[in-house]
Amino acid sequence: MTGLRQNKYEDERVYIELNLENLDHNVDVLSEALPSGCQLMAVVKANAYGAGAKDIALRLSKHGVEAFCVATLEEAIELRSFGILGSILILGYTPPSKAELLRRYDLTQTLTDYDYAKALSLQGFNISAHMKIDTGMHRLGFDHFDLESIAAAFSLDCLNITGIYTHLCCADSLEPEDVAFTNTQITRFYDVLSMLRRENIPVPKTHIQSSYGLLNYPEVKYDYVRAGISLYGVLSTPEDNTRLKPDLRPVLSLRSSIIQLRRIKAGESVGYGRDFTAERDSLIAVIPAGYADGYPRNLSNGKGHVLISGCLAPVAGRVSMDQLTADVTDIPGVCVGMPVTLIGEEGAGAVTAPQLASNGETITNELLSRLGSRPVRTCI
Numbered sequence: 452m453t454g455l456r457q458n459k460y461e462d463e464r465v466y467i468e469l470n471l472e473n474l475d476h477n478v479d480v481l482s483e484a485l486p487s488g489c490q491l492m493a494v495v496k497a498n499a500y501g502a503g504a505k506d507i508a509l510r511l512s513k514h515g516v517e518a519f520c521v522a523t524l525e526e527a528i529e530l531r532s533f534g535i536l537g538s539i540l541i542l543g544y545t546p547p548s549k550a551e552l553l554r555r556y557d558l559t560q561t562l563t564d565y566d567y568a569k570a571l572s573l574q575g576f577n578i579s580a581h582m583k584i585d586t587g588m589h590r591l592g593f594d595h596f597d598l599e600s601i602a603a604a605f606s607l608d609c610l611n612i613t614g615i616y617t618h619l620c621c622a623d624s625l626e627p628e629d630v631a632f633t634n635t636q637i638t639r640f641y642d643v644l645s646m647l648r649r650e651n652i653p654v655p656k657t658h659i660q661s662s663y664g665l666l667n668y669p670e671v672k673y674d675y676v677r678a679g680i681s682l683y684g685v686l687s688t689p690e691d692n693t694r695l696k697p698d699l700r701p702v703l704s705l706r707s708s709i710i711q712l713r714r715i716k717a718g719e720s721v722g723y724g725r726d727f728t729a730e731r732d733s734l735i736a737v738i739p740a741g742y743a744d745g746y747p748r749n750l751s752n753g754k755g756h757v758l759i760s761g762c763l764a765p766v767a768g769r770v771s772m773d774q775l776t777a778d779v780t781d782i783p784g785v786c787v788g789m790p791v792t793l794i795g796e797e798g799a800g801a802v803t804a805p806q807l808a809s810n811g812e813t814i815t816n817e818l819l820s821r822l823g824s825r826p827v828r829t830c831i
């Protein structure tokens with residue numbers, strides 16, 4: 452007997468199942484949470500957080516999303532190749548020598564500092580750009596206090612600055628000192644906008660919040676919210692302590708199946724390094740998904756659990772590159788061919804991406820964005 456097969460992808464060694472209705476739903480509930488006049492900018496960098504940029508971006512576009520952001524030029528060009536017509540903001544660095552591609556694909560480039568803006572302008576293409584202001588994260592951006600450089604960039608020749616933004620670095624925390632720091636960042640950004648008005652520089656489109664910025668600072672009103680992780684229906688950690696709690700629904704599941712079952716005796720070990728030794732006679736399931744598919748090696752030896760027949764089975768031994776093994780001794784009726792859920796719901800059980808990420812000592816964003824190119828992407 453083999454397990455119940457619900458769709459043809461259950462024959463794939465490991466596959467990602469996308470629930471695009473949940474994606475539509477998340478767009479709707481996040482849009483409802485936006486202040487009036489504010490638009491959702493969908494963050495689809497890193498292959499749409501592992502989900503697959505094509506399916507996700509096309510569905511978002513069909514559902515009315517008109518603004519997208521990605522991290523790199525290549526990701527932006529890829530979106531255009533899928534037929535995405537909306538605005539596309541590149542959040543990261545693009546070498547100035549590639550300015551012609553920015554122009555050709557009608558992309559919007561982030562300006563990270565004055566020297567970069569000048570180098571891009573000197574290429575001689577009329578590039579659409581959003582200026583990034585560093586208000587305290589100390590990563591990319593013009594220093595918020597360097598009003599001279601900020602104003603000077605607006606008079607560079609071959610740049611069309613259509614937006615200005617900053618990034619909050621601790622908006623996920625409601626600890627008083629983090630809230631104070633976030634408020635400082637918001638004030639600093641506001642002060643930059645005041646300066647522009649004083650200098651009679653028309654203020655372009657503004658944005659400051661990503662997912663946690665929206666969920667913890669919903670009263671902050673700018674033109675766009677750059678929503679990434681929340682769009683995929685999950686938060687970065689299992690903690691559910693944001694001020695707004697929209698009904699987000701996970702978009703992505705990661706599934707595989709049992710390809711081999713093996714009985715081992717008490718005292719025998721499983722996997723590399725013999726890290727797992729059975730304390731009793733055990734039934735071990737081999738699942739063809741490993742760290743090269745994006746299942747973190749950090750989840751070895753009981754840190755990760757997989758779902759079989761709606762029951763949790765601990766990972767036994769080390770996760771390998773292409774396989775993992777789970778202890779299924781306690782699950783009745785297990786057989787070769789049975790579906791295995793690595794991330795997602797099955798029956799009454801669930802392995803959530805935030806919990807799995809947390810068990811692997813990382814955040815959901817990293818877990819999802821590292822799902823490799825091997826799992827087949829499929830939509831339900």
Ligand SMILES: *Cc1c(COP(=O)(O)O)cnc(C)c1O
Pocket residue numbers: 494496542618660661662663677678679680681816
């Ligand atoms: C990735 C990214 C986002 C999206 O963040 P989420 O926490 O996933 O919503 C927003 N803004 C910038 C600048 C980013 O790099």
